[in-house]
Amino acid sequence: MNDERLTADELRDAWLALSSAERLDAFRLLDTESANDFFLGLSSLDQAGLVVAMANGERKLWLRLLAPDDAADLIQRLANGEKQQYLELIDPPTRAEVIALMAYAEDAAGGLMSPRFARLRPEMTAAEAIRYLQRQASEKLETLYYAYVLDPDQRLVGVVSFRELFSAPSDKRVSEVMHADLVSVPDTMDQEAVARLIAKHDLHALPVVDPEGRMKGIVTIDDMIDVAEQEATEDIHKLGGMEALDAPYMQTSMSAMIKKRASWLAVLFVGEMLTASAMGHYEHEIEKAVVLALFVPLIISSGGNSGSQAATLIIRAMALGEVAVRDWWRIIRRELGAGLLLGLILAAIGLARILLWQALFHTYGARYVEVAATVALSLVGVVTWGTIAGSMLPFVIRRAGFDPASASAPFVATMVDVSGLVIYFSVAQVVLRGSLL
Amino acid sequence: MNDERLTADELRDAWLALSSAERLDAFRLLDTESANDFFLGLSSLDQAGLVVAMANGERKLWLRLLAPDDAADLIQRLANGEKQQYLELIDPPTRAEVIALMAYAEDAAGGLMSPRFARLRPEMTAAEAIRYLQRQASEKLETLYYAYVLDPDQRLVGVVSFRELFSAPSDKRVSEVMHADLVSVPDTMDQEAVARLIAKHDLHALPVVDPEGRMKGIVTIDDMIDVAEQEATEDIHKLGGMEALDAPYMQTSMSAMIKKRASWLAVLFVGEMLTASAMGHYEHEIEKAVVLALFVPLIISSGGNSGSQAATLIIRAMALGEVAVRDWWRIIRRELGAGLLLGLILAAIGLARILLWQALFHTYGARYVEVAATVALSLVGVVTWGTIAGSMLPFVIRRAGFDPASASAPFVATMVDVSGLVIYFSVAQVVLRGSLL
Known part of the structure; x- marks a missing residue:
């Protein structure tokens, strides 16, 4: 396996049969783009398995590729004594976000959310808002689908979809286009309840707020597929007359x-x-x-x-x-x-x-x-x-x-x-x- | 219950306890905006139940509110002899889309997809593409998240995310920004396989193509939550030692x-x-x-x-x-x-x-x-x-x-x-x- 290139699909097929050391060796045979995709597509458990086997320089590279919520999930999988060492490999602004996320229970809205959402001010015009979002788009935002309208205290006052901004007259104010009666969830809400809410309202993303009404992040629909599968697996294991396994x-x-x-x-x-x-x-x-x-x-x-x-x-x-x-x-x-x-x-x-x-x-x-x-x-x-x-x-x-x-x-x-x-x-x-x- | 207004949440709570006739009566007590949201949030089975109880004039109103894939699902729930009559209530261009969708098995990619996706030509510049999408945005598109690049024969040649168009220099061609190595699924692929593919590649939408490689529609991630739940329900019923129920x-x-x-x-x-x-x-x-x-x-x-x-x-x-x-x-x-x-x-x-x-x-x-x-x-x-x-x-x-x-x-x-x-x-x-x- 050592003198050839490997494709991501071949690695996916062989994955389960490989030991941790073999996984890292095989992973290194991928070309850069496939390796990125492959790494991002792994479960946080498998990501942790790979990263643990690496030296610090390589480790840093891969940790920094992750969005803060995914980095938090990975670090949660490590032994308590090792977490600090990994946190220090992340760049300081992201590290602060990761630490904030790690404070939440993994199966609560706060533990699932991404702090990287598109923000607007109510007094902007539609044209200004689009330009402002265009600037934010080059950062790593979780989704551009909805933009959230916050007051100066970071309190959530409304939501506007990208499509609405786009089809609104360009001099209209965000406050006139936005919806003020929006669904949001508290950061402590259980993931199963969040999933049910997203399904019920047919939403692509839900804003997460703290007890003071300040917006902390968004939970997106793609997180919910994992939640739905995870909850079904737990139920199925219990229905088989046993406790649910924590891992595959x-x-x-x-x-x-x-x-x-x-x-x-x-x-x-x-x-x-x-x-x-x-x-x-x-x-x-x-x-x-x-x-x-x-x-x-x-x-x-x-x-x-x-x-x-x-x-x-x-x-x-x-x-x-x-x-x-x-x-x-x-x-x-x-x-x-x-x-x-x-x-x-x-x-x-x-x-x-x-x-x-x-x-x-x-x-x-x-x-x-x-x-x-x-x-x-x-x-x-x-x-x-x-x-x-x-x-x-x-x-x-x-x-x-x-x-x-x-x-x-x-x-x-x-x-x-x-x-x-x-x-x-x-x-x-x-x-x-x-x-x- | 007859002389008051009702909220959508109250109706949702009472829903299961109501007969078909009571459901329609209660539904009519909602204000227009809540009624729209409520109707769109119902399962196709419940939508069919409501629409069947209506007179033709009211029926037409609600049928025309639905996206073609949802209208197709609703009509599939009706008795064979009644389908034609409902199809005729839909406006002719949408009707053609609905009939095309009804040809697919309900649990195949073709049966899940929406034909309303954002299209671009490869020779457009990023600025032209954004303006072109802005015009399409006022139509009812399923998602603006990805735009699909089609050649003159409607063959799929690439995909570009909205964010990429947005952060690209405005004179760059779509063909230079787009990804040509994209994942697509055949229109006959089983929904469970489609769900697995979406989860594996962490995508928000997947293009569906016919055997000639022409793009027919997109399957979006929000359809997949229903699929994941539905497949888990089937498995759970079977695990309980019975055949899976078709309805709640x-x-x-x-x-x-x-x-x-x-x-x-x-x-x-x-x-x-x-x-x-x-x-x-x-x-x-x-x-x-x-x-x-x-x-x-x-x-x-x-x-x-x-x-x-x-x-x-x-x-x-x-x-x-x-x-x-x-x-x-x-x-x-x-x-x-x-x-x-x-x-x-x-x-x-x-x-x-x-x-x-x-x-x-x-x-x-x-x-x-x-x-x-x-x-x-x-x-x-x-x-x-x-x-x-x-x-x-x-x-x-x-x-x-x-x-x-x-x-x-x-x-x-x-x-x-x-x-x-x-x-x-x-x-x-x-x-x-x-x-x-």
Whole structure:
């Protein structure tokens, strides 16, 4: 790999398979323009990985290529003792911006924003504003799409789009063209809320203000794609019954991954131990009618599966803001209907299966009608209950102040398994009394 | 609600609870500017719902407010017999654009793009280009951020950002300022691939070209947020063990929802029936040692949970492009290690539980050591196998040409349940031979 040129696409394909040292060697094979593009396109974690492997002179070059918000993200990834040393490599005015950004939580509006936005004064004319922006354009601005109108105290008084300035008569004042009723977000707002706001208002950028109303920066729509993906990944990992990983799968160390997975797995295991107790409670019934044990996995998994469907639907609808906590009553009615219907469908299939097997192989003995009835009735009960429990669990978890996405399929299944056993054996005690039990 | 004014935010909060007729009534209470913003911010499904309830005169007004790509989306939501009637309400030049867009699949680049982009000729000077764009700006352009340079055959030859034009000397030619090595996408490219490309190159817009290289439109980054959310919702629904809903949860009819849920639930149920056969195969062992039945739910759910974690991790990593099919061997080695470790952790907890219960309540009879050993050994086997199977299932499904997200937690659990039973009873036959069996 050492005596050839490499293209950015080739490096991207090989990236995951390379060690840190190999990455830097390969990166150095790119021509200058590709290297710039490639570096800017990396995640802050990968950028940090490269920069750490460099000597100070090269390091400075690449750090200075970054916009202040990206530099702040990179430096946040470093060990605490190393941050200062890297900050000193950045030119002093940018360094001040980077330090200001590092004070914010990474997932707050302040941690996402760029301090480099286009500014105007309300008393400028449209022509002056365009010329003024033309001068600012040679600096590294995050976007020229909107220009923000600030008063002498840096307080945000309006916003004007580039297009509006452009099509306005050239002697009109900015204050007459601008919109004064604008949406802004506090610098402490959570990134998920910011993303939702941008999507709701279909905006390209949102201004971020401090508690005194002074404008501190802008959050742009391209940051939001990363946020949307990141939040979806977190939810999906939680829905899989584990804690969300902090880094991509292949870059997560074995010990970090085991920690994230083992904790939930152990919690679920301890919860699932209740099934052993529940089964123990019905040991006598199982001894008398071993045929009952045969259907245990089928019955409880049906409850778990229907509960997992319901929980998943509600969790995603909540994350997208389609369903709020106050909607729980409408949802319970809807899911009660759905659960009953789904239970009846599975009961019909189960009934057909038992009667068919009995006709073909005489599997279930003389009392097969009662056994079939027990299984079918239990399925209706377990599926209905699983559906209701699955749909309500996200509400309960949110009410308790946690992320509803923790109501994962495995969590719901565990919860429904114990109650499914109780439903099944209770039905059996009624239906099979005097015959098998 | 009828004699007051309503704000857009109030309507947004009440929206989900309203019927179609109530929505139109409430919508009419907004003042003109709020109504415009509100209408443009609705999903195409909600827009269609409102417009369908209107009379033709009002309908025309709102249809003409929409950009051609949004109008095409709205009309795609209508019944086939009604589409023509709505198309005729749109002014003829826009109608031609809308019809051209409707020819594309909704989830292809052509179906997402806007035909209204800023165009330049290569021989213009920067000053001419800015004046030319100023004239185009009064039309409804999707974005002024980039201007596309087309030859006389409408073939795309370069792109120039607004900022570059702005900071270039005014007599420089567009052909000297523009970038000729630009990224473009074919009009048939899938929206997920387009989103990935935009994120990879950190672009605000991508040009869409037809097979002859003629530029047809642009896809902008704000469309991509919807795409990212939509794709994540689809994946999450599939991961919950069902088909993805086509519309928001509260707007999906009961029959559509039952169809999406019942199909997978029935498939899983039929698969899970194999557990009844497997249990039937070991009926003799259960009769001799009922204590074995008690741990069946615990053992099989542990396999399902660990498999669901592994499958979820791999599916998301695949969706984000972090893991490709060719990585399967590295992943199997990683997951083998993880599975063994997780299995040992659960085995230790299980062992402790059985020994503790035995000490406290004498639950498991004289042969409790053998029973505990059976459970612990089975847990190591089942969890390791569940982890491997869960991590490989997405690869198998993708190889077979399907969406790996179908390897849902319930699917993995069902698959692992049967094999879990076989592992458990096989271990029991070896460990308990001569004592309980």
